[in-house]
Amino acid sequence: MDVDAGRGAALGGALPTQPGELPLARRLRSLLSWPTADTDPVSHLVRTHRTIHPGTEPSVLRRAYTIAENMHRGQFRKSGEPYITHPLAVAQICAEIGMDATTLVAALLHDTVEDTRYTLQALAEDFGREVAHLVDGVTKFDKAFYGKAAEAETIRKMIIAAGKDVRVLIIKLADRLHNMRTLGVRSAASRERIARKTQEVLIPLCDRLGIQMLKRELDDVVLLHLEPEEHARIARHVHDRPGWDAYLDEVVARVRSALRRNRVDAEVTPRPRHLYSIWKDTVSGGHTAPYDLPRIAIVVDGPATDCYAALGAVHGLWRPVPGRFKDFIASPKNNLYRSLHTSVCGPRDRTVEVLIRTEEMHRSAEYGVAADFRFPRPGGTAACAEQLDWLRRVLDWEQDAADPAQFLESLRCDLAEAQVQVFADGRQVVLPAGATPVDLAYELGTERGDHCLAARINGRLAPLSSALEEGDVVEIFTETDAANGFDADVAPRGPRREWLDFVKSPHAQMQISRWFAEHTEPGISITDKVRLGRATIGLALRKHDRGLASDLPLLRLSEELGYPDLETLLVAVFDRVIEPDAVVRQLIDLVDHRQ
Secondary structure, X not given: OOOOOOOOEXXXXXXXXXXXXXXXXXXXXXXHHOOOHHHOOOHHHHHHHHHHOOOOOOHHHHHHXXXXXXHHOOOEEOOOOEOOHHHHHHHXXXXXXXXXXXXXXXXXXXXXXXXXXXXXXXXXXXXOHHHHHHHHHHOOOOHHHHHHHHHHHHHHHHHHHHHHOOHHHHHHHHHHHHHHHOHHHOOHHHHHHHHHHHHHHHHHHHHHHOOHHHHHXXXXXXXXXXXXXXXXXXXXXXHHOOOHHHHHHHHHHHHXXXXXXXXXXXEEEEOOOOHHHHHHHHHHOOOOOOOOOOEEEEEEOOOOHHHHHHHHHHHHHOOEOOOOOEEOOOOOOOOOOOXXXXXXXXXXXXXXXXXXXXXXXXXXXXXHHHHHHHOOOOOHXXXXXXXXXXXXXXXXXXXXXXXXXXXXXXXHHHOOOOEEEEEEOOEEEEEEOOOOHHHHHHHHOHHHHHOEEEEEEOOEEEOOOOOOOOOOEEEEEEOOOHHHOOOOOOOOOOOOHHHHHOOOOHHHHHHHHHHHHHOOOOOOOHHHHHHHHXXXXXXXXXXXXXXXOOOHHHHHHHHHOOOOOHHHHXXXXXXXXXXXXXXXXXXXXXXXXXX
């Protein structure tokens, strides 16, 4: 699906267009060069897919391509290429990461419902409900109806669909990656806007899914469009590094010898950083020259305990750099990334970074949730489910976000790269950077959050507004913990409004707001009733994957129902004089009837 594209006109295009070439000329050139039927444009896709899944019957892919090509015929991208080149490229990306045939079929057809006369019902009849669900999940809402809320509503819909089938997100990421590859024909303002949105939401989503194979390229192409001069500087550095390959060859050879002496069976290879990673470390460290340490990866052929044996072999060979060891096997990252990271003073006292992992860890690090499709194995579904705990958490608080903009902002916060890991109730909890004991309390349970009274951080009482730090051990006390020396009788019941001034997690923010909405004092103002009535209708609309771009439909409905104005209707909804579900049903009928 092409970002910010009008119906029948798609975003993007190949970067190597001739300077000054008119769109019509590009279109004619692409038509003349477009493969004929004899060249079979699906053959490369089929070969890629069958290399990984040899038992797949390719006929379904060819049928899906034929329908997509027929539906998109006459549509062109901004580069002048036939539109079908885009869904074919998206399917190819999905094939390269090892996705199943169902995903590839949905990728080929992912824009048909949005941009052609092909209906979702016809799609379901032709390819089944599973493919229809995937296509529907990545289909954008119409801006004509949803207005500025269209983008947020589309992302909300996609997240809900992914809760049933994570392949929705994988197709979306492949879609965005191809659009980013072909962003060069857009204006500078469009390139920056699209790259910024990719950086804020889709790259963090890719990271949470653990698909580093896609994330590395997305990172680099975003850097290209947001910081072109820095991208060029880092690229020149990578191209011109003198003696780099020879040095890494020496490091790899010596590590292999050390592992053999310690009877550790492993593959050792150079592991160069991608451009964005080098740039990020350069900026965060305040370096003037690109900060790019030599790096190798050790993939052991054995259990996780062999990783620690390999670590001992490396530390026996070269002195480890203090403070540079991280054990992501004992404490995996929030996307379940597992590896040992260490840095050593290698040959000629150059610092060398070393990653150590098992083959299974390596597959998971590269392909994330897609590994279960590329390397099917018993228990794979359970592993994928564990990796998607964060998605279930998002879906829990999604229902409390009546405003789509609030949902999108909360999602950005939840996906924020800056996070801390703390320990409570004997388990590790991941929270946004700057989170407080109140955030932690709500993460441990809504009741714990609502009745949070005090906290101990590393054994000492601390204000509830205290920012938690990496590795803190936290105890949460609630209003029922009088035995611990807290006078529950004099403590205020429920959350405090001032908590909203310092909590960081979307879950905590929404649960606190929910509590005050449900425990409104009898003297609530009409203004608050109007606001909460509107929010109630918004929540009810979410159940139907709908939203409102303006108050006009509500105004029309209030007139039809005999209310003197919209505010009176909203107050009636709040007071339950009329049920919100009944209002929403009539509202949808009214809007759909007028279209």
